[in-house]
Amino acid sequence: MSDANDIQDVEEEKTENGVMELDCWKGDWGLPSVDTKCLNILAYAKFAGAPIKVNKQMKLWRNLRVRFPVFRSAHTVLDSDREVIEHLRVNDFNADAELSDQQRADILAYTALLEEKLLPALLHTWWVDARNYTEFSRPWYAEALQFPFNYFTPGHLHRVAETKVEVTRGGDHLQQDEVKQIVLKDAKECLNLLSERLGKEDFFFGNAPTSLDAVVFSHIAPLLKAPLPSAQLQHHLKCCDNLCRFCSRIVQRYFPLDPNATPPKKTNNTPKPHGEDSYDDPHKTRNQIFAVVFATAAMIGYALVSGLVKLQIVDSDQGGVEFEYDVADDDEGGDSEQN
Incomplete structure (x- = not known):
């Protein structure tokens, strides 16, 4: 279990006995989360009937590494989708209970295929492709994150994805265009195999979804739904009609839009009558500014002291000095996530 101690907040908050909670990247485009690992947990929990409380507001003050998912159950803290799913199985929430050993x-086998063939292409599509990163991924994550994380986290995710793609499919002898062609070719072959395996069935093993359905859904649904400017792999997925119907089927059955959800309230600029909440604290704005500055300084100070962020002063070519920073990363394998 990596970084479990780092993820726990300083007050060591504990969830209530028996309550399982999940902090995850928020959803968009009709999906409950845009992140592969988070979506895998959410789908599996639905298939297995596990009652997980999902925290829609990311509490970054207790997760300064901005790494999701974070699962809490009593004294257990997990940050890996595989570990979370295994935890659910041990606690009698098993979507694969009726399956044979074969x-x-x-x-x-199919999970390994997804990680080897499809995941590098997803990382490349979201984070390495220059147009997607500039016009879509970076703006989306910057808007989703709070200050000051919105300034450095997208760039950190970009560098992590570049490194993973380079390690798995690149090399010093390959140009960027060659790497792109390799990862797209592998991904298209993987999608074709998945489409052939699914056939005309609702799910991969019949009428009931399993962990394989969760992991496939978590990989292809964001690719299918995201409004990507550079969408070569997305176009290929959309040609696999049964995989598209597969994603729509899971969304409609397990993650339907809440018809009773309250829409965001519109700002009302009409002046309030005198005497009705008309009093404003003259120091309110000043106090809010001080609170933001103090919170930001505290987070940055903690990040520097703990080694999460490293600051270096280097000589510039013009004879002055420049500041460089980076975020420490010890993530091992797996996807980020489109993260």
């Missing part, structure tokens, strides 16, 4: 072996 079917479970097939799940392992």
